[in-house]
Amino acid sequence: MEEGSPPIHRNMAELCSGLIKDKFITSQKVYDTIMQVDRADFSPTNPYQDNAQRIGYNVVISAPHLHAYCLEALKDYLTEGSTALDIGFGSGYLTVAMSKMMNDKGKVVGIEHIKDLYNWGINNISKHHKNLIDNKTIELILGDGRLGYKNMAPYNCIHVGAYSRKVPNEFIEQLAYGGRLVMPLGEPDDHYIYCIDKDLNGKLKFTKGLSVCYVSLTSVKNQLKGIQ
DSSP: OOTTOOOBOSSHHHHHHHHHHTTSOOSHHHHHHHHTSOGGGTOSSOTTBSSOEEEETTEEEOOHHHHHHHHHHHTTTOOTTOEEEEESOTTSHHHHHHHHHTTTOSEEEEEESOHHHHHHHHHHHHHHHHHHHHTTSEEEEESOGGGOOGGGOOEEEEEESSBBSSOOHHHHHHEEEEEEEEEEEEETTEEEEEEEEEOTTSOEEEEEEEEEOOOBGGGGGGTGGGGO
């Protein structure tokens, strides 16, 4: 292990203990959710190490602490009966975790534009959570996530796995009143996870959070040939 690199834990329990210690898991609800979704199903190497792992196509599965951070931000919006959208579902990990946070009694729509990743994500989810696809608790779409997914809007919450300089209008339009959008915003070398809340009158509130390094949402247009 390289000096300064995160420890390689042996299992999810050890990983979660580290995330609690580092204050990324701060609620019982997020702890219980993460413990139900084994990263070994979704990460090809070192699944219990707290860093991002490459999964091809200039895409990574986010580090566990980022997944925990986003789930903490969304936990009050991922409740039984809610509808959620995961844009750029990649490995499928967070898509399943979002469903588990609703006790599998809601609807999670995942959209991915890279065909091979779309198929790989389905395979990952099917290892231990195939029933969620079969009963359409999770519905996976091959398409351009820059447009959200209007067919099943509005969404009580939306997670976006790529950064943008501004929030696309489609995301705001598809977010339910009283809902929350979590996505990175900023410049290529300076972007942060934001919580964007839409109140019952449609007014938006932006709350700046963790500094991150994500792929650009605008780069999707250069890869869309993968779904044609």
